[in-house]
Structure formats: C-alpha cells, structure tokens
Amino acid sequence: MTRLDTVIKRLMAQRSCLNAAAAAIGDIDGYILELGLGNGRTYDHLRFLFPNREIFVFDREVASHPDCRPDEAHLFLGPMKETLLRALDRLGRKSALAHADIGFGDAEATERNVVEIGPKLPLLVRPSGFVICDQSLDRIGELSPIPLPDDVEPGRYHVYRRN
Numbered sequence: 001m002t003r004l005d006t007v008i009k010r011l012m013a014q015r016s017c018l019n020a021a022a023a024a025i026g027d028i029d030g031y032i033l034e035l036g037l038g039n040g041r042t043y044d045h046l047r048f049l050f051p052n053r054e055i056f057v058f059d060r061e062v063a064s065h066p067d068c069r070p071d072e073a074h075l076f077l078g079p080m081k082e083t084l085l086r087a088l089d090r091l092g093r094k095s096a097l098a099h100a101d102i103g104f105g106d107a108e109a110t111e112r113n114v115v116e117i118g119p120k121l122p123l124l125v126r127p128s129g130f131v132i133c134d135q136s137l138d139r140i141g142e143l144s145p146i147p148l149p150d151d152v153e154p155g156r157y158h159v160y161r162r163n
Contacts, residue, residue: 010134013157014101015045016149021097021130021159022049030096030126031056033087035080035117040068042099056091058083084120095125100133110135122162131160 001009032050034043037059044067046055058076062069069075076083080102098121103110114135121131122142130146136158137143143160 009156013152016152017132017157017159018045018049018099020149021132025096025130028096028128030094030129031091033095033098033124035100035102037062037064040064044068056087081116088123091124093124093126095129097130098125103134125162127162129162131162133158
C-alpha cells in the first residue's frame with residue numbers, strides 16, 4: 001500500500017469514527033476536545049458535527065488555515081503534557097469526546113507521545129464519554145474499547161468509552 005493510500009484510509013477511518021461518535025454522544029453533555037489542530041481539517045469537521053458544543057483545541061502552535069482556528073478562549077497552546085493538565089484545572093472532567101491524532105511518522109516518537117499523553121485523556125472525559133485516537137490506548141485502564149464502525153479496519157483507528 002502506498003503512503004497516499006495509507007493517509008486516505010486513515011482519514012476515512014477518522015471521519016467514520018467521529019461521525020459515529022457524534023450520533024452516540026447525543027445525550028452526553030460536555031465539551032469536545034481536539035488534540036492536534038494541525039491544518040484544521042478535523043477541527044472544521046468537529047464544528048460541523050457539533051455546532052452547539054464548545055470545542056477546545058490543543059497544539060504546540062497554530063499553523064491552520066485562518067478559517068479553521070478556534071478563538072483564544074478555546075485554544076490551549078504548548079506541550080500537551082502541560083496543556084492537558086491546565087485544561088483539567090479549567091474544564092474539569094466534563095468532556096463528552098476527546099479526539100487525539102497523536103501519532104508521528106517515527107515509531108519511537110509516537111510511543112513516547114502515547115505514553116506521555118494517553119493516560120491524561122481519561123482525566124478530561126466524563127464517564128461514558130468517548131476517546132477516539134489514531135493510536136491504541138488499550139493499556140489505559142479507564143478506557144474500554146468499543147466496536148469500530150463497519151467500514152473501519154481494526155487497528156486503523158481506535159474508539160474507547162470512558163469507564
């Protein structure tokens with residue numbers, strides 16, 4: 001499979017998981033979290049899926065398209081291991097959904113990121129809330145894997161419910 005095919009499959013899986021979560025969390029109050037603004041494509045999709053919810057975004061720096069940026073009140077800038085803890089103080093454990101695209105092209109860097117950031121995600125998500133991630137978070141005890149949408153290959157993306 002080419003790298004282009006891999007990216008396309010990842011993005012299609014991401015969209016399917018987010019769309020399924022939007023239907024599943026309809027009765028769960030709470031914020032939406034986006035870890036990794038990047039160029040803003042996923043943030044833009046989250047705004048479409050959740051027009052009446054506050055969406056908070058985390059990234060080291062803003063590099064997105066100007067139309068795909070949150071206002072300063074909804075943006076946490078800096079290293080995620082620090083900004084997630086600041087968000088916990090400010091937001092509490094009141095998020096209905098956290099989406100984390102935390103993988104890198106380098107396996108060792110990805111693993112360090114998962115170890116550093118993964119355990120902090122359940123701290124921000126309310127019980128029965130969802131965590132969707134491009135990386136496996138199976139070893140985090142507060143998260144239980146749930147079935148993927150039918151069109152998502154196992155291992156391509158990961159969906160969890162917070163215990």
